[in-house]
Amino acid sequence: MKPVSSHPRATIVVPAFNVAATLRETLAALLAQTFCDFEIIVVDDGSSDATAAIAASYQSDPRVRLIQQRNRGLAGARNTGIHAARAPLIGFCDADDIWERWKLGAHIAHLDASPEVGVSYAGSALIDDAGALLGQTQAPRLSGVDAAHILKRNPIGNGSAAVIRRAVFDAIAYRPAYETSRDWYFDETFRQSEDIECWMRIALTTDWLFAGVPGLLTRYRISAGGLSAATDRQLASWENMVAKLTPLDPALFAQMAPIARAYQLRYLARRAISDLDAGRARALVLQSLRQSWRPLFEEPRKTLTTLAATAVLCSAGPSAISALMTAKESRS
Numbered sequence: 001m002k003p004v005s006s007h008p009r010a011t012i013v014v015p016a017f018n019v020a021a022t023l024r025e026t027l028a029a030l031l032a033q034t035f036c037d038f039e040i041i042v043v044d045d046g047s048s049d050a051t052a053a054i055a056a057s058y059q060s061d062p063r064v065r066l067i068q069q070r071n072r073g074l075a076g077a078r079n080t081g082i083h084a085a086r087a088p089l090i091g092f093c094d095a096d097d098i099w100e101r102w103k104l105g106a107h108i109a110h111l112d113a114s115p116e117v118g119v120s121y122a123g124s125a126l127i128d129d130a131g132a133l134l135g136q137t138q139a140p141r142l143s144g145v146d147a148a149h150i151l152k153r154n155p156i157g158n159g160s161a162a163v164i165r166r167a168v169f170d171a172i173a174y175r176p177a178y179e180t181s182r183d184w185y186f187d188e189t190f191r192q193s194e195d196i197e198c199w200m201r202i203a204l205t206t207d208w209l210f211a212g213v214p215g216l217l218t219r220y221r222i223s224a225g226g227l228s229a230a231t232d233r234q235l236a237s238w239e240n241m242v243a244k245l246t247p248l249d250p251a252l253f254a255q256m257a258p259i260a261r262a263y264q265l266r267y268l269a270r271r272a273i274s275d276l277d278a279g280r281a282r283a284l285v286l287q288s289l290r291q292s293w294r295p296l297f298e299e300p301r302k303t304l305t306t307l308a309a310t311a312v313l314c315s316a317g318p319s320a321i322s323a324l325m326t327a328k329e330s331r332s
Contacts, residue, residue, distance in 0.1 A: 010038040010089040010104060010163065013081030015074050019095035020050040022221070025131070027058055029098045035105035040064045041081045042095070046071030051095075074159070075186035075194040082169055083182040091163040096221045098127070099160070103217035107163035110213045118168040118208025119199070121161045122217040129223055138220065142212035147203035147252060150196065152260040155210065159195045160218045171206045172198070187244075192230075192237035197245070204248045222274075231268040231280060238264050262292035266306055273309045276318040281310045 012030055016023060023042075030040055040063055042055040058064040069080055074094075082090055089111060093099055107120045114120075126136040140155035149155060156162050173183040186194045202208060238261075246253040265288035272281035285307060288295065296303045 005037060006086065008037050008039045008087045009108060010035070010091060011081070011085035011087040012038055012040045012091045012093055012099075012104070013078055013085065014040060014042045014093055014095050015045060015077030015081065016042050016047065016051050016055060016095040017045040017071065017074075017077070018047045018049045018051060020047075020054055022096040023051060023054050026093060026095050026098060027055075027064070029101070030093060031058075031061065031063065032101050033099065033104045034102050035108055038063065038104060039086060041084055042066050043077040043081045044068045045073070045077040072188055073191050073194075075184075075188045075190055078159075078186050078194075079182065079184055079188065082166075082185050085166065088166045089163055090166055090169065093160045093218075094158075096223075097158075097160040098131075098219040098221075100215075100217045100219070104163070106213050106215070106217060110211070111163065111165065114209075114211060116209050117211045118165045118206070119156070119202065119210045120163045121156045121210070121212045122215055123212070124157055124161055124218040124220040125216040127219045127221050129221070131219075131221075133219075134222065137216055139216070140212055142214065145210040145212075147200060147249065148256050150199050150203050150210070151252070151256050152263055154196050154199065155212065156195065156199055158218070158220045160220060165208070168202055168206065168208050171208070172201050190237055190240065192234045193241045194237075196238075197241045200241070200245050201248075204245065204252075231271060231284065235264065235268060259292045259294045262288045262295050265291060266295055266303060269310060270306055273306070273313055276313065278310075278313045278318070282314050285310045 014026065014030070027040065042064065044052040044055060044066060046069065052066065052068055055066045059066060065084070067080055067084060078092060089108065091104065091107065103122065106122065110120045111117060121140065123140055124138040126134040126138070128134055138157035140157050141149060141153070145155055169185045173185055175183050186198045190197055199210070203210065242253060242257055265284050269281050269284035269288060272284055
């Protein structure tokens with residue numbers, strides 16, 4: 001192992017809350033990165049399981065540091081990691097997700113070649129609780145991204161996809177009056193939609209560009225069960241994000257918010273379908289169509305699939321959807 005620099009090129013922040021079941025797999029993948037000049041900061045966010053002990057066991061590797069704090073949520077754990085980071089480039093990997101071995105190197109090369117890009121990201125393959133591939137991907141738009149694209153389709157995709165320049169966070173840092181220890185970059189009042197709120201503030205208040213690199217470089221875990229129960233909270237957080245940021249560009253939000261809301265509702269409907277919640281899926285699909293028909297014209301296949309799956313779930317019941325999912329898995 002090479003000696004660890006006191007000024008590594010990259011810091012990988014791992015927010016961790018009660019993730020004893022997956023943390024080892026996440027850290028193993030990060031420590032196997034082909035680009036070697038990095039540090040890992042695991043932020044234990046008030047876990048009550050063995051998360052902290054597992055992270056501490058890795059500190060024999062000088063690249064790994066553990067910070068423990070009272071529970072502040074995902075945004076708060078990321079903020080603590082950013083505050084402690086020693087590198088000019090900062091990536092995030094949630095403690096139940098997995099980076100491919102070449103991910104960090106791909107983003108380093110991208111950012112080195114593109115000094116105007118502040119946020120580098122890539123696509124993701126979705127995995128289940130056991131780590132098995134679901135045959136679904138997040139394959140985002142990689143160039144020409146502006147605030148409207150982020151609001152409507154969030155090309156970054158998930159919180160484990162991005163590697164970001166420290167200078168970007170310095171540009172959006174702020175400190176609430178009651179905060180005594182460090183700045184905020186992600187808004188800690190958000191327990192959901194904290195990612196897109198941060199990306200939107202970057203897009204609306206700085207000149208840094210968003211751009212992606214090809215490939216599915218993150219394996220993003222989708223936990224089964226309880227998905228539809230969280231859709232109300234997720235939608236409320238998304239609406240809070242819109243309300244908070246609208247004053248930054250009222251014209252943009254007036255034009256794009258109904259379309260973006262339709263996409264958000266369609267996404268939540270798909271989550272409800274995965275959880276076999278027919279009533280919730282139907283309500284969300286209808287709300288999406290009432291907001292805008294643009295998703296149907298812009299992404300007809302995905303929208304029609306969502307409508308068809310909702311119809312099957314409502315008419316034939318959960319067993320029909322389960323059979324379709326099983327058939328899909330057997331073909332993949």
